[in-house]
Amino acid sequence: MQDLPRARANQWRDFINLLLGIWVFVSPWVLGFSATQIAAWNANAVGLVIAVAAVAAFVQFHRWEEWVNIVLGAWLIASPWVLAVAAVQALVWNQVIAGAIVCGLAVWSAIAGFDSGHMGPDQTATEH
Numbered sequence: 001m002q003d004l005p006r007a008r009a010n011q012w013r014d015f016i017n018l019l020l021g022i023w024v025f026v027s028p029w030v031l032g033f034s035a036t037q038i039a040a041w042n043a044n045a046v047g048l049v050i051a052v053a054a055v056a057a058f059v060q061f062h063r064w065e066e067w068v069n070i071v072l073g074a075w076l077i078a079s080p081w082v083l084a085v086a087a088v089q090a091l092v093w094n095q096v097i098a099g100a101i102v103c104g105l106a107v108w109s110a111i112a113g114f115d116s117g118h119m120g121p122d123q124t125a126t127e128h
Contacts, residue, residue, distance in 0.1 A: 011058060013105045013108060017051075017106075018050075018051055018055065021049070022051055024043050024098050025051065028040035033090060038085065039079075039088065043091075046079075050069060050102060053069055057109075065106075066107070066110040067106075069102050069105070069106035070107065073100065073101075073103030073106060077100060077103070
């Protein structure tokens with residue numbers, strides 16, 4: 001079992017993802033693209049799932065959380081063009097930067113879990 005201080009030290013990435021999830025959720029109103037309905041709904045849904053995955057990671061780290069965040073981060077990066085809302089520059093920059101950070105943190109967490117020997121193919125980060 002992973003020792004508690006080491007587990008807590010690694011949770012800063014989850015905390016950043018929680019903040020990013022909240023930010024992505026509220027960004028349509030803060031950045032002024034809430035009138036672009038599809039973009040606002042997308043930001044709300046993706047932000048909520050990122051935040052929920054981060055909270056789940058606080059309770060017990062599982063490999064699926066990192067895969068979810070990798071997929072969601074990649075979607076955030078691509079979504080302005082896929083949803084045809086790339087003309088809204090604030091939205092594009094917001095989604096691309098947030099998506100890149102979410103993806104980067106997820107990859108880092110996944111690598112850290114495997115490198116520490118605390119996460120095998122079907123294990124949580126605290127199992128051996």
